[in-house]
Amino acid sequence: MYCLKKLILPELNLFRLKIKNxxxxxxxxxxxxxxxxxxxGRDVYDKWKGAHWTLxxxxxxxxxxxxxxxxxxxxxxLEFWLRDxxxxxxxxxxxxxxAKKSGVPVINGRHRVCASMYGNTxxxxxxxxxxxxxxxxxxxxxxxxxxxxxxxxxxxxxDARNSSYMESLLxxxxxxxxxxxxxxxxxxxxxxxxxxxxxKRKLFRKVSDGRVMKDEFLSLHYPLYWHYDILGGLKAxxxxxxxxxxxCSEALGILESKALPGGGWAAEKKYYTxxxxxxMNSDSVSWGETGKKKMNEWITADALYVLKSAGRF
Numbered sequence: 501m502y503c504l505k506k507l508i509l510p511e512l513n514l515f516r517l518k519i520k521n522x523x524x525x526x527x528x529x530x531x532x533x534x535x536x537x538x539x540x541g542r543d544v545y546d547k548w549k550g551a552h553w554t555l556x557x558x559x560x561x562x563x564x565x566x567x568x569x570x571x572x573x574x575x576x577x578l579e580f581w582l583r584d585x586x587x588x589x590x591x592x593x594x595x596x597x598x599a600k601k602s603g604v605p606v607i608n609g610r611h612r613v614c615a616s617m618y619g620n621t622x623x624x625x626x627x628x629x630x631x632x633x634x635x636x637x638x639x640x641x642x643x644x645x646x647x648x649x650x651x652x653x654x655x656x657x658x659d660a661r662n663s664s665y666m667e668s669l670l671x672x673x674x675x676x677x678x679x680x681x682x683x684x685x686x687x688x689x690x691x692x693x694x695x696x697x698x699x700k701r702k703l704f705r706k707v708s709d710g711r712v713m714k715d716e717f718l719s720l721h722y723p724l725y726w727h728y729d730i731l732g733g734l735k736a737x738x739x740x741x742x743x744x745x746x747x748c749s750e751a752l753g754i755l756e757s758k759a760l761p762g763g764g765w766a767a768e769k770k771y772y773t774x775x776x777x778x779x780m781n782s783d784s785v786s787w788g789e790t791g792k793k794k795m796n797e798w799i800t801a802d803a804l805y806v807l808k809s810a811g812r813f
Contacts, residue, residue: 516564527785528557536572541778544580545617548725548772548783551576552617555624557723561798565629574630581621582637598656604645607658611645615652616726618642619671626677639678642671643690650693663697665713665728669736672698676740695742703733703751718754719768722787722798727771730754735802738809752810755803764795765803
């Protein structure tokens with residue numbers, strides 16, 4: 501069931517091997533201890549050097565699949581995300597209940613949980629070919645927590661009725677990829693519902709009046725981490741085979757308009773600093789140039805992937 505398809509092109513396998521042996525990857529993995537885990541920082545989610553973000557970075561840059569040397573990191577993240585507390589629903593009727601009860605809050609019939617954590621874990625473990633039966637548990641949690649409108653949200657405000665873009669993007673991507681290896685038909689249904697919350701807003705506009713939801717959504721970032729922008733949305737639509745939906749057209753046009761005169765695309769903003777210390781939002785490596793006039797290779801690679809998928813390349 502979990503047999504990862506072998507790459508057809510030998511040169512692509514060779515390229516992935518070069519990625520594994522690159523100075524960038526060696527730096528990213530340098531924070532492992534003698535057991536192959538990352539014990540510094542607070543926990544696996546430590547931004548941006550914890551085990552969670554380490555595996556996320558490797559998966560996104562094309563690290564080779566089925567590398568057993570990553571098993572210790574896989575165990576570390578699964579032990580953390582599959583704790584009993586995440587399998588316990590607690591009905592919350594007042595703010596005071598939040599401090600008294602341990603588990604996943606259910607307010608007005610909606611689970612309030614940071615599903616991006618689970619979506620990302622499912623995404624990177626699948627990409628890296630680190631399969632086992634526990635991945636089905638991650639998918640099951642996402643299905644259990646999915647809101648009626650198709651997405652997810654961790655907002656504890658009882659009046660919150662719409663899913664969050666930031667909490668829904670990674671679950672969409674994770675479930676979309678995992679659905680290719682799972683026999684669970686409910687996952688494909690969940691993917692379609694999740695894609696719709698983005699598509700009905702043309703990836704960046706409010707349903708109510710058509711205005712831009714957030715100006716930040718129109719700026720390009722790398723890495724995106726748990727955040728959202730139109731390139732991240734278009735990438736998700738490409739992966740889930742919705743990129744040719746007419747409602748992606750405006751966002752695709754904006755992406756095309758951002759191409760630099762000399763070629764490529766820019767990382768217009770970033771969500772990280774570079775440091776060897778385990779400080780909040782500090783990454784271990786630089787991810788290239790940032791600025792509206794400077795080509796960034798990671799943004800460019802994603803933009804080309806999206807435009808090729810859309811038939812616009």
